[in-house]
Amino acid sequence: MASRARTRGREFLDAGTDSTYPFFDGYGPTESALDAMTASAAAARNYPSSFGLLELREAMAGLLARQFGVEVDHRTELMITNGASQAFDALSRSYAGEYVLLPELALSTVESISVGNGAAPVRVPLGPDHRLDPAALEETIDRLGEHRLRFLYLNSPANPTGVVYGRGELSRIVQIARAHRVLVIHDHDSWFTTHQGHRSVSILEIPGAQEIAVAVLSLSKELGLPGLRVGAVAGCAEVVNTLRVHNSLFSVMIPEFCQRAASEALRRFRPDAARERLQKEIGSSLRVALQGLRELGWPEQAVLPPSAGYKFLFRPPPSFSFTGDPSGVELFDFLLARDASVKLSTSRSFNHEDQGWMRIILMQTEQRMKELFSRLHEIGVSYTMPMPAGLVDDYRTVMSGHDLSNL
Incomplete structure (x- = not known):
């Protein structure tokens, strides 16, 4: 579709991935x-530490102290990783x-990594407020047996719901996890950006x-630096040490120049006027996205505005209720x-059985x-629009013309 747009001389607008971070152009820490x-390019001649540079670990610890x-x-109780996904994998x-x-x-x-490492993903239902249902969580742990669980993954701010x-809520989850000795991994990738005037909470505050x-x-x-592939894991010392041993044995190392770049970004980061502008x-x-949906006829109950982060969900038009393959969404x-x-x-990207939502990214x-x-x-897009005739056949024709075997 991007190629088709180019042949028409039209820019392809991608609001489905977050490969670019335009808000951070010219941002000081970035x-x-x-x-x-x-300046640290010469460090490419050395093997880096799989545990992370001391200065970056100190900077990350400082961020946790200041922010939370x-x-x-x-x-x-803290080490550096190749981003969040590598930590889930390890x-x-x-x-x-x-x-x-x-x-x-x-x-x-997280699901695909778990499957690749021999674990079966089990979904815990969300309540009507799109939050993890504590009763369902405890019932699931009891049903499966706590000794058979590797960990509970929790994203807050949640992707894709915001x-x-x-x-x-975090206190209740911690209470359940402590009672059953279940490891909780809090994916806190959007740790600063909120939309309702109050900061997000780290599970480590509980x-x-x-x-x-x-x-x-x-x-x-x-900080608009996805290409650095730098993240941090902090909290339970036993888990941090497990991750340290894993990364050492599997030679998982983050280039030192990436770590020094991350350290400098954190050193410069402040909730100042520049960040307020961002x-x-x-x-x-x-606001433009929410207003755009309203002008196209989307009712309030079909849109889920985010409390934080860069993503949110809305329902497709009701006419797109095709439940075969492909799905309506x-x-x-x-x-x-x-x-x-x-x-x-x-939403199928986040649960292949969920066909209820479209996701838009604010990048x-x-x-x-x-x-x-x-x-x-x-x-002519609107909430009340009919599904165009022949759309299913056109979709299948386009898809059949591509070799997806290696994706």
Whole structure:
């Protein structure tokens, strides 16, 4: 579809992935990181530590203290990783057990990584507020047996819903996990960006959490540096040490120039006027998207505005209720890409059985978001629109013309 758009001389607008981070263009900490990486290029001649540079571990510990009031020992309770997914991979490989617990909607890579490491993913239902249901969580643990679990994965702010778990909710999850001795991995990738005026909570703030939990933080979302592949795992010393041993044995090493860049970005990071400007830009993109859906007729109950982060969900038009293969959400996604050169994504990416939602990512400037909704208006998109005749056949024809065997 991107190639088709180019042949028409049209830019393909991708609001379904977050491969680019335009808000961070010219942002001080991001620019300083790039300068530090260049200055540290000679470090490419040395093997880096699989545990992480001391200065970066100290910087990450400082961020936890400033942002969340959490004190961790950078020597035993924190280490550097190749981003969040590598931490999930290492821990799902290192711990015994038959199952990994995931919320009903959760990052697809956690499921695929778990399966690849021999664990069966088990979905825990979400409540009507799109939050993990504590009663369902405890019932699931009892049914499967706590000794058969590798870990519980929890994302807050949640991708793709934008839901943020409050202190009380996290306390209940920690209480359940401690009672059953279940490891909790809190994926806290969007640790700063919120939309309702209050910060997100780290699970490590909850008393007793460091006995059974770790938090995983990355620099991709909040400093616009996804290409560095730098993250940190902090919390339970036993889990951190397990990850340290794993990364040493498997020679998982983060280039030192990437670590020095991350350290410099964290050193420069402050909730200052520059960050406030960036927050306003993200908020403007969100407001344009929500207003665009309203103008196209989307009712309030068919949109799930995010409390934090860069992603949110909305329902496809009711006419796109095709339940075969492809699903209705995939057909709506295909229509937008075919006719408007606009790419979104679907809730099937986060649970292949969930066909209820479209996802939009706010990695678009306000102007590009306006252009996106202008295109949807041009092709007659509305909440009450009928599904175009022949769309299913066209989808299958296009897909049959491509070799997907190696994806």
